[in-house]
Amino acid sequence: MTAAAIDARGLGKDFGAIRALDQLDLEVREGEFFGLLGPNGAGKTTTVHLFATLLAPSRGTARVAGYDVVREGLSVRRSIGLVFQDTTLDRDLTITENLRFAARLWSLPERVARPRIDVLLRQFELLERRDDPVRTLSGGMRRAVDIARGILHQPRILFLDEPTAGLDPRARRSLWERIRALRAGSGLTVLLTTHYVEEAEPCDRVAVLDRGRLAALGTPAELKQAAGVRSLEEVFLAHTGHPLAETDGG
Amino acid sequence: MSARAVYGIVAREFVRFLRQRGRVLASIGRPFVWLVFAGAGFAAVFAGRNQIDYRVYMAPGLLGMVVMFGSLLAALSTVTDREAGVLRMVLVAPIRRSTIAFGKTLGATLLGTAQALVVAGLLLPVVHLRPTLAGALLGLVAVVLSGLAMGALGLVLAASIRSIENFAGVMNFVIFPMLFLSGALYPVRHLGLVLRAVAYANPLAYGVDLLKHALLGAWAEAGYGGELPVPLDCGALVLFAIVGLALAASLLGREGGVTRTALRGRS
Ligand SMILES: Nc1ncnc2c1ncn2[C@@H]1O[C@H](COP(=O)(O)OP(=O)(O)O)[C@@H](O)[C@H]1O
Numbered sequence A: 001m002t003a004a005a006i007d008a009r010g011l012g013k014d015f016g017a018i019r020a021l022d023q024l025d026l027e028v029r030e031g032e033f034f035g036l037l038g039p040n041g042a043g044k045t046t047t048v049h050l051f052a053t054l055l056a057p058s059r060g061t062a063r064v065a066g067y068d069v070v071r072e073g074l075s076v077r078r079s080i081g082l083v084f085q086d087t088t089l090d091r092d093l094t095i096t097e098n099l100r101f102a103a104r105l106w107s108l109p110e111r112v113a114r115p116r117i118d119v120l121l122r123q124f125e126l127l128e129r130r131d132d133p134v135r136t137l138s139g140g141m142r143r144a145v146d147i148a149r150g151i152l153h154q155p156r157i158l159f160l161d162e163p164t165a166g167l168d169p170r171a172r173r174s175l176w177e178r179i180r181a182l183r184a185g186s187g188l189t190v191l192l193t194t195h196y197v198e199e200a201e202p203c204d205r206v207a208v209l210d211r212g213r214l215a216a217l218g219t220p221a222e223l224k225q226a227a228g229v230r231s232l233e234e235v236f237l238a239h240t241g242h243p244l245a246e247t248d249g250g
Numbered sequence B: 001m002s003a004r005a006v007y008g009i010v011a012r013e014f015v016r017f018l019r020q021r022g023r024v025l026a027s028i029g030r031p032f033v034w035l036v037f038a039g040a041g042f043a044a045v046f047a048g049r050n051q052i053d054y055r056v057y058m059a060p061g062l063l064g065m066v067v068m069f070g071s072l073l074a075a076l077s078t079v080t081d082r083e084a085g086v087l088r089m090v091l092v093a094p095i096r097r098s099t100i101a102f103g104k105t106l107g108a109t110l111l112g113t114a115q116a117l118v119v120a121g122l123l124l125p126v127v128h129l130r131p132t133l134a135g136a137l138l139g140l141v142a143v144v145l146s147g148l149a150m151g152a153l154g155l156v157l158a159a160s161i162r163s164i165e166n167f168a169g170v171m172n173f174v175i176f177p178m179l180f181l182s183g184a185l186y187p188v189r190h191l192g193l194v195l196r197a198v199a200y201a202n203p204l205a206y207g208v209d210l211l212k213h214a215l216l217g218a219w220a221e222a223g224y225g226g227e228l229p230v231p232l233d234c235g236a237l238v239l240f241a242i243v244g245l246a247l248a249a250s251l252l253g254r255e256g257g258v259t260r261t262a263l264r265g266r267s
């Protein structure tokens, strides 16, 4: 029995001929803020979906919260929260209706769910909009509701799959504040995926993922030191031979 | 099975349905359009040769039709859920795939049943059909069982079909043969051997047959009541529902259902 929140051994996933994830060995510790850094198509979402039991591994094993993702899917899902890369809200329902729907799916009794929803809405500054259909919200607000939905059942492990993608800089900053506040004082383990180095920077440890392979793993300081460079951007380049950011117009 | 999760799924189906005015009105208005237009035409063709007013004969079939549209089209929400990503959120909840399938099918059943009850309240007085208490109860059983079978069938289609456009196409292809081979408009026993065989593979045929037992008992002697034994009708509908549910549960969890949309949405 391991104390690791996530423990992957030789984990891999193929989609037909596409090797989305090759052979991932990874341990995320209890309470850790862990970053999965890689460009589009690196296999970040695939990895998260494997951990969340939404995909079946093609090879290898993974334990999440101590449960096997293949044989103990229900227990895994009970222990985790997942904020998907693309919003999963019902656009025709209001914020409150969406959260209440989630509360029921997670079997929270009404008397527990109601005050919790109130607290989250206040915390995320959504109280005035609570009875508005999600389709009328800004992207940043939707993201906030997505996150509220992801933590409503108070998971031990939270997956955030590119939570800030598609947001303007201001919405991105305020979301980042929320994630920080969420972690402060709670033993919550967070696995965040991102293709922005500045978002990987504050993580306890970072795994660099490229074309389905784990290219490097360590604290941001360790990674920079080992590669003899000053930024995570350069760490990526040193390990993969190509830059992280897609070059614009060149 | 989590009762609260099932309740959440069912409640959401109702909220979504009631907010779509057009769907509500269509489901209530549709049978009356058929009653007026198809009813008038067929009544004229059959005039004088029957001991039953054709509009009375149509009533059980029209109720069956309401359940069919109500419960089968409820599956539309599963297709839109997949496209909007909601299905992924449901799949990451700590519930079994079979719970999701059951919740969706129960939602479809109750939607179809509610629509059939509203239509029955309007339609039966119009055609001067006053069922006995036993008839009314059997009718309710027929509506609920048909709803279950239709809901499960709809879910199987929704879980195997990826886009709304394809779903609409398949639905058209399914709905009309199903309606015409159900006994809703003419007795199944008048059909040729092949079509009759097809009719008995059609869940709606058992539902309509059961509704005829329930509502046309007085015309049974004249050959317009139910044709099959009541237990057979019920058994067939339950079988359709169980097989459909099992199939839908395994189809819903297929991983393509979760990730393919995510990919499409991005590029
Ligand atoms: N359902 C799928 N079917 C086929 N290929 C897929 C599927 N999901 C992901 N892929 C492929 O796997 C690779 C990794 O994708 P993904 O995990 O989404 O990367 P990331 O999240 O890092 O952008 C990509 O090449 C992608 O096209």
Ligand SMILES: [Mg+2]
Residues within 6 Å of the ligand: A044, A045, A046, A085, A161, A162
């Ligand atoms: Mg991704």
